[in-house]
Amino acid sequence: MKAFTYERARTPAEAAAAAARHPGARFIAGGTNLLDLMKLEIETPPHVIDVNALGLDRIDSTGKGGLRVGALVRNTDLAADQRVRRDYAVLSRALLAGASPQLRNKATTAGNLLQRTRCPYFYDTNMACNKRRPGSGCSAIGGYTRQLAIVGHSEACIATHPSDMAVAMQLLDAGIETVRPDGTARTIPIADFYRLPGGTPHIENTLAPGELITAVTLPPPLGGRHYYRKVRDRASYAFALVSVAAVVLPDGSGRVALGGVAHRPWRVPAAEAALPRGAHAVTDGLLAGARVSTDNAFKVPLVQRTLAFVLADARQGRPA
């Protein structure tokens, strides 16, 4: 790990201003992903800003029927919150499908959104990776691609986003509240938050340098039945091959988002209109233009079958 200077910020604005003063600085909250990457020297921040004392650890009503989740609310606490379990079960389910209890006790809401990819070629510093070192190429393309993207990817990068929580947040149309180094605040709709890799896979979201996430807002509950079904290589504690988040309303309409297939949580609102026609029709819309390789071609039928499983449960009234 490279040496770094360290400070504990006292307010969100102070943290953002500190980040602007120290180019290349990183905020640290749970640290469960950042420290791993620092040990491998994939992340080499010269300055680390500890944001754990900012008090952003509450879940409050928004006053508009939704919830405001503080950036530092731990994954365990968000999943266990009674309001989330009752009204946003897809979010609880997604959180509980991710990582281990030890990691969920530490990992935060904002940090979870900002997880880096688990692409093995990003993690192996002997391999070319445009995300780790822009312009160096992509060893994953033509390599072992079982875990990697089938849609929305580019000639520069075929990495997937690893988060389960973010898939549920995408489904729920969450808003991401931030503060910038000049002290101004804004809310970024999650639909505008994540970027596709294009030619700049190292730029993963629309945060400006030094911009700090302070909260994630959830709109009023959608009702309906909530599902998060994750398919992985072992029964627990593994990243998704594919995952399906869905809210299905009594009339058969609803929303669907996918994990494990793209550089960002994957949602195509036009495809959701096909929900009453079944999983095949929805998958055709969701994965239109998919480009697969021998190793990951299985993801297309796996998405369709996992979605069919979810829709069958919804029809039969089985719980999340």
Place this chain on the structure above:
Amino acid sequence: MTDPNEIDQTRRDLLIGGALSASVAVLPAVANAQGPDTGGVAATPAPVKAKVALRVNGQRYEMDLDTRTTLLDMLRERLRLTGTKKGCDQGQCGACTVIVDGRRINACLSLAVMHEGAEITTIEGLGTPDRLHPMQAAFVKHDGYQCGYCTPGQICSAVAALDELRRGIPSHVTADLNVQPLFSPQELRERMSGNICRCGAYSNIIEAITDAGGRPA
């Protein structure tokens, strides 16, 4: 407060400590060398120290640590509490599980300096050979290990897992999110999935936790 440097040390400890100091002394030269892939980042700054005060197993410590020191390395290398084990050092095996402010975490994926004011419990703080914690006694009774390397992490994790279950925290296998989760082998297996046992003592581990969990808290 105890200065950890004033703890009685055996000759062996001193020798280990001396070797560690020597290896620390060469670090700056290593740090200045070109790393495997720095992504074009400029020369690394010299090691930086920061102060942290915290409690471990009821004892208060104040330390001046290299900011890079993980909570795990602080416990093992600085406080000589070697019950907590380093397995993968990347949050995948759970051997380093300790309880911080009542919650189990992976000590390898946390910086020591992030724990100012924290109360940390390690396997040494749960029980002693003469007065075993009920979970330790249950692991012995049910033979919940072979080589024993993952065991301190398994036991700290299990103690906290039972607490999470009592507090009604749901898991991936909880059928109904809106009722108290069951105290069942299926729940325990899922809740212990962050602790890997290379020897495969899982069935005995679940029996030990079931036994310990069945006793009054």
